Amino acid sequence: MSWSTSSQPFSTPGSAMTEPSTINIAARPDRATTYGLWGTLRRRLQFWISIALLVILALIAAFPGLIAGLFGEKDPRSCDLSASNSEPVPGHPFGTDVQGCDVLANVLFGTRTSLFIGIAATAICLIIAVIVGTLAGYLGGWVDSLIARMADVFLGFPFLLGAIIVLNTAPSRTPLLMASVLAFFSWPTFARLIRGSVRGVREREYVQAAFAIGVSHLRLVLTHVLPNSLAPTLAIAATAVGGVIGAEATLTFLGVGLVEPSISWGLQLSTAQAHFQAAPHTVVFPSLFLTITVISLIMLGDALRDGLDPRGRL
Template sequence: MAELTEVVVPDLATDPEDVRRPFRGLVRRPGFVVPAVLVLVLMIIALLPGPVAGLFGHGDPTVCDLGSSGDPPRAGHPFGFDIQGCDLYANVVYGTRSSLAVGVLTTVLALALALVIGLVAGLIGGWADFLLSRLTDIFLGFPFLLGAIVVLNSVGQRSVLTVSMTLALFGWPTMARLVRGSVRSVRGADYVLAAHTMGLGWWRVVTRYILPGAVAPVLVVATITVGGVIVAESSLTYLGIGLQAPAISWGLQLSDASDQFQNAPHLLWFPSLFLAVTVLSIISLGDTLRAALDPKQRS
């Protein structure tokens, strides 16, 4: 997660129309369209795992036959079978839901917390800015994975919600700093001062003029964070600290396959392939957003 701090924040202290204009050209960028289509397909798989899993097999990840334990792919089972004799294709498809759910939910929770803290610190300033900035520094001092390991080891049932809340607890500081910096640069813009002069309410000025400019740069980090969180969840689950059975996730599948790679390499290939494609697609989206929002790279 440390690499997220390297994202360049463009100067958005201009008219709100300048904030929205870069997004209109994204649909013409292959670097956006291709990963966006892949992410859309993965979202469909996550929302409708049953029908997708039934396209090439029986579609039930809980129907197992120990006699087929570790068998390679064959007709009706394109990914083969896991150690319990369950259809690996169905398990990988259903694992998409858990992995994406943790990534998206964690990012939404962290972004919501970052927006509140960043807006308050950036708008009020003074003692509020000082206290919230020191709080952000404290959380930035915790290693992301180490902090998650300590918290998850102290909880009981580790579900999607529990893991997401824990990762969000350590994932908001970078975004909060970006929001604070963006708010401080936008709040003194001419169009914001003009809105105050016209007598617009505080809430309308914040939501219509300040918030769009503050959210734009943090969307880049939020997008990349989804991919980083999916990797973090898979790593924690692989170590036995993340999601627990009967949950189905790529991390659990990778953990089960690690001891069987020489005898049944397909157990590791397919979950790894889905994990890699998902993370690369999401990070590519974030990189394209960064390029679109960076004034130095606009044509």
């Protein structure tokens, strides 16, 4: 990663900066950007389809037992070995797995775990990236250089290999640990985006004017810089949630992710892989939910990206 650095966060008042009296400090683009983004998104069918699918998934994650009970079995751990790998029948619309557990109940409860890991990992990643990227972009100089070298170290280390090493040494692999590990190896990409946005926003006239009239650095960052720097990360964040869910499923499928008694799509796929020919439904339904979730998040990310692109508003 090559980050150009500057030693001062702002040019000195009275140099090339416009006089504060000629600048409308209140004319910030954040509100206009928000209205323009919403005006673009609401006209896109792709946005509404992704939102509808994600709302359904969110309801499933919030009330998995209630929804599973509508179709028969509401307890994913209620198993009958005599019904091992049974095909879909009334009462078990997705069939049963090798242990005789209801596949539908496990898929629905796995939605909660997978969404939690995806959202939690992205949130942790964003918190780290906002702090680190803002410091690098706002302060510049040696702080920017130091953070750039830290990011180089993480970017130079293979993502999956690093996650496998850490997870293999963990005494217990919980959903929160999975989210933390995935976020730990993902923050540099977000930090680079935020750092670049902050560097661009800090040079704008309304930020320079606010600094010239004595607004503190902390207030300047919180009220002017960050609100106008985070928009480009929205599209990446939505897509990242889907990427994290896929990464968790991959790691669990490889045997280094979640373990029982956790319930997730990756764990279901890992258990069912040896029985695919005899009971393909045990693989198809978790894979279907995983695919729909990831595609919905990618569609949302694409819609946000197009909405944030001025050319996408034409």
